[in-house]
Amino acid sequence: MTANKRLLVLPGDGIGPEVMGEVRRVIEWMDRRRHVSFALEEGLVGGAAIDATGHPCPDKTVERAMACDAVLFGSVGGPKWDGLPFEQRPELGILRLRKDLGLFANLRPAIVLDPLVDASSLKKEVVQGLDIMIVRESTGGIYFGEPRGLDTTPAGLRRAFDTESYNENEIARVARVAFELARKRPGKKVTSVEKANVMQSGRFWRQIVGEVHKAEFPDVTLENMYADNCAMQLCMRPKQFDVILASNLFGDLLSDLAAAATGSLGMLPSATLGAPDESGRRNALYEPIHGSAPDIAGKGIANPCAQILSFAMLLRWSFGMEEDAQLLEQAVKKTLAGGLRTADIMQPGAARVGTGVMGEAIVRELDKLAA
Ligand code: NAD
Numbered sequence: 001m002t003a004n005k006r007l008l009v010l011p012g013d014g015i016g017p018e019v020m021g022e023v024r025r026v027i028e029w030m031d032r033r034r035h036v037s038f039a040l041e042e043g044l045v046g047g048a049a050i051d052a053t054g055h056p057c058p059d060k061t062v063e064r065a066m067a068c069d070a071v072l073f074g075s076v077g078g079p080k081w082d083g084l085p086f087e088q089r090p091e092l093g094i095l096r097l098r099k100d101l102g103l104f105a106n107l108r109p110a111i112v113l114d115p116l117v118d119a120s121s122l123k124k125e126v127v128q129g130l131d132i133m134i135v136r137e138s139t140g141g142i143y144f145g146e147p148r149g150l151d152t153t154p155a156g157l158r159r160a161f162d163t164e165s166y167n168e169n170e171i172a173r174v175a176r177v178a179f180e181l182a183r184k185r186p187g188k189k190v191t192s193v194e195k196a197n198v199m200q201s202g203r204f205w206r207q208i209v210g211e212v213h214k215a216e217f218p219d220v221t222l223e224n225m226y227a228d229n230c231a232m233q234l235c236m237r238p239k240q241f242d243v244i245l246a247s248n249l250f251g252d253l254l255s256d257l258a259a260a261a262t263g264s265l266g267m268l269p270s271a272t273l274g275a276p277d278e279s280g281r282r283n284a285l286y287e288p289i290h291g292s293a294p295d296i297a298g299k300g301i302a303n304p305c306a307q308i309l310s311f312a313m314l315l316r317w318s319f320g321m322e323e324d325a326q327l328l329e330q331a332v333k334k335t336l337a338g339g340l341r342t343a344d345i346m347q348p349g350a351a352r353v354g355t356g357v358m359g360e361a362i363v364r365e366l367d368k369l370a371a
Pocket of ligand 1: 015019074075076077078079091094265266267287289290291292293294295296301302303304306342344
């Protein structure tokens with residue numbers, strides 16, 4: 001069988017390589033049992049790339065990412081590189097990949113799986129059955145806007161500044177991703193989030209999203225909400241949401257908040273997508289939303305589920321392998337229902353296991369489900 005699905009694997013730093021090892025186990029299983037073969041390449045990013053090449057995202061990594069069908073990313077950063085100047089930090093590795101691959105739409109599901117409903121810090125009845133998708137713009141806004149910098153005011157005070165800036169195309173294309181997603185979900189609702197009350201860019205965001213909605217997606221419900229209210233609502237009544245659409249900055253904050261509502265960073269995957277070309281192919285990168293977790297790196301106790309579920313998103317979004325994606329998601333769910341827990345999601349009465357045992361158990365569930 002020829003491996004026609006080319007994947008670039010970028011484990012990165014900290015727990016990245018540890019949890020990526022468990023995805024390899026899943027890929028081997030797919031190869032063996034589902035006859036789906038992936039051509040895997042491994043590349044350097046983050047601190048590992050700085051140590052080897054002096055740069056957090058070498059050109060070679062970007063070139064290979066562009067040549068592959070999809071990128072599976074681990075996590076970057078750690079205390080070893082914390083002292084480096086801003087322009088050399090490991091975290092710039094992911095920012096460069098997003099920018100160079102044109103990955104403008106970051107999809108972050110926040111789902112509460114039944115076996116983990118008690119892991120949330122919110123009340124069970126508030127989060128049980130939660131299933132929302134946050135679509136965050138990821139190549140524009142204040143993280144990239146110019147001018148940015150440090151200077152001194154005429155009065156001699158030191159000053160720092162960043163710029164929130166969006167053009168209409170940047171807003172419209174990410175809005176389309178959110179509306180298209182909502183159209184396929186039972187709720188069929190997009191909540192677009194900004195600060196139209198105090199920011200010019202927020203008023204503009206609301207206007208452009210409204211135009212796209214009216215012209216192309218009248219069958220989807222659109223609701224506008226201020227970002228601060230959205231944060232509050234996510235804590236009080238998160239189930240009112242279906243798809244949340246937000247700028248880079250607000251999406252960053254709100255998706256972490258939604259993550260907290262689900263219980264653990266170790267469970268949550270994400271996808272970042274570019275625009276489809278004429279053949280329907282798009283650049284795409286998949287990664288857990290957690291970082292490199294330096295506090296537990298090397299101990300073999302990291303939760304591999306977010307990385308494995310990121311691979312399930314890859315199967316769905318880059319290869320249209322919905323059945324295999326669901327199989328993998330089911331296997332994770334069943335493993336948890338069977339009572340296994342890594343330390344981050346440990347509950348009374350459950351069995352505490354490490355990264356490798358969790359990965360093995362998920363593969364065993366895959367075996368049972370596919371039998
Ligand atoms: P973090 O997500 O790495 O860790 C936060 C807490 O969650 C830690 O206590 C950690 O042990 C725990 N945790 C995270 N993932 C886990 C998992 N899979 N299993 C069990 N526990 C898990 O965030 P942080 O501590 O703020 O950042 C650490 C480093 O990661 C920093 O250098 C930061 O810049 C970087 N970071 C990278 C990315 C990325 O690569 N995309 C994202 C966020 C943070």
